[in-house]
Amino acid sequence: MSLNAYEKAQKSVQSPRATEYRLFGQVTHALIKARDSGTRDQEYMKALDWNRRMWSTFSADCAVEGNGLPQQLRAQLISLAIFVSKHTSLVMRGREDMETLIDINRSIMEGLAPQTQAQQPVSAPSHLAAMGIRQDV
Numbered sequence: 001m002s003l004n005a006y007e008k009a010q011k012s013v014q015s016p017r018a019t020e021y022r023l024f025g026q027v028t029h030a031l032i033k034a035r036d037s038g039t040r041d042q043e044y045m046k047a048l049d050w051n052r053r054m055w056s057t058f059s060a061d062c063a064v065e066g067n068g069l070p071q072q073l074r075a076q077l078i079s080l081a082i083f084v085s086k087h088t089s090l091v092m093r094g095r096e097d098m099e100t101l102i103d104i105n106r107s108i109m110e111g112l113a114p115q116t117q118a119q120q121p122v123s124a125p126s127h128l129a130a131m132g133i134r135q136d137v
Contacts, residue, residue: 020058021112027051028105035098045092051101052088055081080104 014022027050034047059081061067062074069077084104090096 017112018114021109021114023054024105024109024112027054028102028109031098031102031105035102040094048088048092048098048101051105052085055084 027047030047031051034044037044059078062069062077062081067074084101087096087100091098091101
């Protein structure tokens with residue numbers, strides 16, 4: 001079996017949680033790369049847009065009645081997605097930096113990380129705690 005076929009098969013059997021973790025990693029990497037470039041170019045804006053679209057998709061999924069997450073967590077994620085969208089607009093206009101967006105994604109990734117990789121719980125950044133987002137969910 002070729003390496004490409006093996007990778008494709010491996011991806012198709014990933015759990016939804018692992019898929020979400022991988023997506024958050026890819027988007028967060030793009031944000032970090034854009035931040036570190038030091039320029040507000042097309043790639044910078046693409047990374048911000050990708051992050052906002054990802055959060056919008058998760059928000060829409062949380063609003064679906066058949067979503068298996070607890071109602072309170074769904075509401076928290078929708079609120080966080082709204083915050084991400086508003087903050088992204090400020091970043092795009094140069095009124096904020098993207099560090100908050102990176103921190104939020106990293107916090108969510110810590111919650112999604114497989115238990116074998118997860119470290120001891122880290123306290124949520126103050127902006128997450130202020131919104132009532134628990135890190136240990």
